[in-house]
Amino acid sequence: QGGYQRRFPHLVGNQKHDDREGEIMSDAMKVFTIKRIALNPDVTLGVFIDEKTPFALTLERPWLDNRPKVSCVPKGEYLVQRTVRPIHGNTWEVLNVPNRSAILIHKGNFVHDSEGCIILGESFEDTLSAKSDRIETTVQSSGKAYSEFMIRLTGKDQFKLIIVEC
Secondary structure, three states: OOHHHHHOHHHHOOOOOOOOOOOOOOOOOOEEEEEEEEEOOOOEEEEEEEOOEEEEEEEEOOOOOOOOOOOOOOOEEEEEEEEEEOOOEEEEEEOOOOOOOOEEEEOOOOHHHOOOOEEEEOEEEEEEEOOOOEEEEEEEOHHHHHHHHHHHOOOOOEEEEEEEEO
16 A cells, blocks of 8 residues: 555545546546545645545645636546646646636645646645745645656546545
């Protein structure tokens, strides 16, 4: 069992999901799940699961009614496509989010490193933010988590993302 699976077995659970009628994604498509574990007023925290294996943590902005660039992604199922962006390089874009675009999965540490995107990390830590001059929950070792994510998607151009709340 992986480290996160040993430490957080109650967060893994049963990862079987029914596809919605008319879903454009094939059954053979790789599936990742974000299982949100905390929806706080200033940050949304989750566990990133590859099929049944938790391997990283997620940090998103708080839920603000799906407002572009300031809200986390609504729970649901999405197609995610490989893309290249000037700031983030080779990365992934979450598609078909109602009234939203340019939602990426990328590296970062603080919630202000995201404009409504999903940031990956290896651990959570309360850190003093020089930008806000207050303690904020952050993710650490983001580069390491993102590298593992990219390795898991070697040879793939898209995957299915399921976002659920505990």
